[in-house]
Amino acid sequence: MVNCAISGAIASNPCVTPQGYTYEKRVLLSLLTTNGGICPQTKAPLSEDDLIDIIPAPQSTIPSAPTSVSGAGFSGLLSTMQSEWDSLMVETYTLKTSLEETRRELSQALYQNDAAVRVIARLTMERDQARAMLAQGGGGGGAAPAPSGGDAMEVEKSGSSAVPASALEVMTSTWNDLCKERKERKGAAGKTTRETVSGYAKKSSKTIHKSSGKTGINAVACCKANPDLIATGGVDKQVIVFNTATEKVVATKAAGSKPVNAVDWLDGSSFVSGSGDGVVKLFGGENFDEVATAEVGETVVAVDVHPSGKYVFACTGSDVSILDAGDLGVLARLGDGETDNYTRGGLHPDGLIYVAGTDKGDVHVWDVKSGSKAASLEVSGPVGGVAFSDNGYHLAVGGDDGATIFDMRKQKVIGKAGSGRADAVAWEGEGKMLAYSQGGKTMVVEAKKWEDVVVTCGGHGKDVRDIAWGEVMVTVGMDRKVIVFGK
Missing domain, CATH: 2.130.10.10 (YVTN repeat-like/Quinoprotein amine dehydrogenase)
Known part of the structure; x- marks a missing residue:
């Protein structure tokens, strides 16, 4: 028995991708038509021609899935429900993938925001210090000329x-x-002996x-x-x-x-x-x-x-x-x-x-x-x-x-x-x-x-x-x- 990597259900018409993932072929084709032909696992380009059907061996003891029936009435209702179920599984998988990506982006954005706040605080502090130094040295008769070339880099570093x-x-x-x-914990008994x-x-x-x-x-x-x-x-x-x-x-x-x-x-x-x-x-x-x-x-x-x-x-x-x-x-x-x-x-x-x-x-x-x-x-x-x-x-x-x-x-x-x-x-x-x-x-x-x-x-x-x-x-x-x- 082969499970579909999207729905998790046992595949009645299984197939395998070049990357080695197995799917229900019907569900995978439905997803490929909506995502532009991208493998849901590896994000690599994937088309119907790349899929390989999995055919059980003649002596296989794996029970086969019931033969699908066609026609009107109860059989048609089953077919409709199957199609809706496939669509639901594709949508659920897409939502889960999107949720994980959103969480990752949110986490990175929060850290970038924190870093930006720190940068602003540091620049503000440096600006205030520069203003204070300028005010203290304003009556000193002018600043010394800055050295040129490599000497300037040395001055900057020092x-x-x-x-x-x-x-x-x-x-x-x-x-x-x-x-x-x-001082508060001095003399307290420790755990390490x-x-x-x-x-x-x-x-x-x-x-x-x-x-x-x-x-x-x-x-x-x-x-x-x-x-x-x-x-x-x-x-x-x-x-x-x-x-x-x-x-x-x-x-x-x-x-x-x-x-x-x-x-x-x-x-x-x-x-x-x-x-x-x-x-x-x-x-x-x-x-x-x-x-x-x-x-x-x-x-x-x-x-x-x-x-x-x-x-x-x-x-x-x-x-x-x-x-x-x-x-x-x-x-x-x-x-x-x-x-x-x-x-x-x-x-x-x-x-x-x-x-x-x-x-x-x-x-x-x-x-x-x-x-x-x-x-x-x-x-x-x-x-x-x-x-x-x-x-x-x-x-x-x-x-x-x-x-x-x-x-x-x-x-x-x-x-x-x-x-x-x-x-x-x-x-x-x-x-x-x-x-x-x-x-x-x-x-x-x-x-x-x-x-x-x-x-x-x-x-x-x-x-x-x-x-x-x-x-x-x-x-x-x-x-x-x-x-x-x-x-």
């Missing part, structure tokens, strides 16, 4: 280093709120990115708003949204012309990505459609969403761009004009400090409010990963000799974990446990007991490239595997 006052106000307010929340983590085992292992050409997964991020969702960035230039509970791919999106190096979530329905071609993209809506794009000039090695959800920090090889989360417009840059060759970056949980590690092992600490470099730390070899603990007191940095842990209050080393190359580090949500990679394995240690491994999580055939720790711990590597660990 002039964007200051974070706008309105953005600093939001960031400072967010910092105050987070400090209050941290050594016993819980020691029982971690592999819950699932999937290979969801492309297997052809250059392969591997560079980045992973857990969604706090929807703990079942993760986003992964691959060497195949795609970002994939994956549901760890159902173990199914939710969305696959092209994120650039080079490998995706970083991903982070804004909320439960939107995320950002950064790729090797210097492109930062924002995806959102029901189907995670592309909402905005920014070109920051160089290879993006890290993207971090500010705790307020209104700004995105994108770390490139030489500087850090601060973007508006609505339209990805560049608000400011953190950099000193030197070629630092940053390899990784990370934002402090309070959102006012950014750290960026170089290929020489230097870790630069940037003060977002002043736009200046506040301190420099050092590890062995190229920086492989950076991660702050929940309260921001401790910073873990991956290097050639494992993970180095710094006390950011004293800016000194307080511990080391592991001995081999650590390309990825991650704290669990309460800052009690630290995970770091060692080749194809991930080791977990307890805070202040850096050399005491609580559990070893393996399963990768190649190096682990990134670790994300939400309600479960997720590791990704160059073998294309996404492995979920939990109790």
Whole structure:
């Protein structure tokens, strides 16, 4: 028995299209006359000549449909009802298709409207600032002439280093709120214990990115708003949204012309990505459609969403761009004009400090409010990963000799974990446990007991490239595997 792909009923006169879909021939021909000869499934051109009738084998045991009768009376009534039913099925299918398309367009329109509102607000703020500066400098005897050629571009770039006052106000307010929340929950019993983590085992292992050409997964991020969702960035230039509970791919999106190096979530329905071609993209809506794009000039090695959800920090090889989360417009840059060759970056949980590690092992600490470099730390070899603990007191940095842990209050080393190359580090949500990679394995240690491994999580055939720790711990590597660990 063959079911019709439009009506869902068993086809009495089945046919198959070149694309492999089966239909009741009568229903399909009726639809083709109304939609201009377009396949309802693939949207490709389709005519009656393309259809292939399906003929049961002579020895088939499938019961045949009753022979249709012709003529007047009851048989004619049945024929009329059949035709009306076919028309109803075609109309229902068309309405469902139209509804899905309308929903998709509405979702994208809502995000575009939100982005437009943010752009208007930002431009209004910049206009008011320009007027204020003009009023203050109006009696100064005239402006200096603008330099020409390439020098003008350099001035423009350096002039964007200051974070706008309105953005600093939001960031400072967010910092105050987070400090209050941290004080309120200080001393409260947490859910993560050594016993819980020691029982971690592999819950699932999937290979969801492309297997052809250059392969591997560079980045992973857990969604706090929807703990079942993760986003992964691959060497195949795609970002994939994956549901760890159902173990199914939710969305696959092209994120650039080079490998995706970083991903982070804004909320439960939107995320950002950064790729090797210097492109930062924002995806959102029901189907995670592309909402905005920014070109920051160089290879993006890290993207971090500010705790307020209104700004995105994108770390490139030489500087850090601060973007508006609505339209990805560049608000400011953190950099000193030197070629630092940053390899990784990370934002402090309070959102006012950014750290960026170089290929020489230097870790630069940037003060977002002043736009200046506040301190420099050092590890062995190229920086492989950076991660702050929940309260921001401790910073873990991956290097050639494992993970180095710094006390950011004293800016000194307080511990080391592991001995081999650590390309990825991650704290669990309460800052009690630290995970770091060692080749194809991930080791977990307890805070202040850096050399005491609580559990070893393996399963990768190649190096682990990134670790994300939400309600479960997720590791990704160059073998294309996404492995979920939990109790």
